[in-house]
Amino acid sequence: MTSDKKHHLRRAINYSFSFLLSIIFLYIAFKNANIEEVVHYVSNASWLWIWVFGIVLLFSHYLRALRWQIMLHSVKPDTSIKNIFGALMVGYGVNNVVPRAGEVSRAVLLGKWEGLSRSSMFGTVIVERVIDVIFLLLSVLVSVLIWSGNLYESFPWLKSALIISFIGVALFVAFLILVIKQKEKFYGGIIKLLGRFSISLAHKSAHIFEMLAEGFTSLKGTRNYFLVILLSVIMMLVYAGNAYIGFLTIGMQNVAPVSYKMAWVLMSISAIGVAIPTPGGTGSYHTLAKSTLVLLFGFGENISLAFAFISHIISYTLCIVVALIVFFVLNRQHESLKKVLDTEVDEL
Secondary structure (H helix, E strand, O other): OOHHHHHHHHHHHHHHHHHHHHHHHHHHHHOOOOHHHHHHHHHOOOHHHHHHHHHHHHHHHHHHHHHHHHHOOOOOOOOOHHHHHHHHHHHHHHHOOOOOHHHHHHHHHHHHHHOOOHHHHHHHHHHHHHHHHHHHHHHHHHHHHHOOOOHHHHOOOHHHHHHHHHHHHHHHHHHHHHHHHOHHHHHHHHHHHHHOOOHHHHHHHHHHHHHHHHHHHOOOOHHHHHHHHHHHHHHHHHHHHHHHHHHHHHOHHHOOOOOHHHHHHHHHHHHHHHHOOOHHHOOHHHHHHHHHHHHOOOOOHHHHHHHHHHHHHHHHHHHHHHHHHHHHHHHHHHHHHHHHHHHHHHHO
């Protein structure tokens, strides 16, 4: 079997597994639901708050683009925020169809549009994801502290997941530091060790380590570290705010009192569902959002599912629509610019 066939087979298996996970989670989420009542809540949702939800969601993505721009400052100080935001939205759109493929897509696109190496782009995307995981874990810890009940009783797996995740992140960061400080020795050692089994594997591994090192070292300067942390905190606050807007969209405040603290807890737990490799968090988000609303806040299953459905469908649809618009508009602009530059070069 050729390498191309193996690659396509591996991608097909990964996508099939993600799709199967979505089906399983959707079954768990909707198993005991009254679909007619869920549809009733969704159809009576406030269009005003739906629009507000969408606008705030786009604003959170813009904040993420700003954070990425700061991370790229040492690579290219004048990186266009338009290109960064465009590549980011295309990545989200792709992730809604093929999980994790969007990270590759946005790195490739931004590298193409800005004339940057793919290695540095992949590296910054990986480091950005590590930062996301760290702040997700911190947001869950904050939820444990601010919630009056015991989150670990409602979600018995949560404590173990937090401990394992923190250990994993700490080991990964320590590994990155080791790679950067002992770059030459590390590369040589990896190539020598893996080269005994496969030269191709050795070079691929060395390339991955190089991307990680480039991504990690791109974030330089105390000011940039501060801004990345500040924007990450603001993003989490905005995400929680959007969860609160989701309450208002469905009219949950008419059923029981809602608060920003509830929205923060809901955001933290349901974000774990987005991190699970399902297409756009489909199914996994629904299950965790519904479980949080039912187990912690005492809402009924049907209105909880309506919240999960409408907040997810707004995000899912908006990302795909914006991704398609951005891709065609920016690609056309860059192609037109390239033709103009080629013409000017020919004339010279």
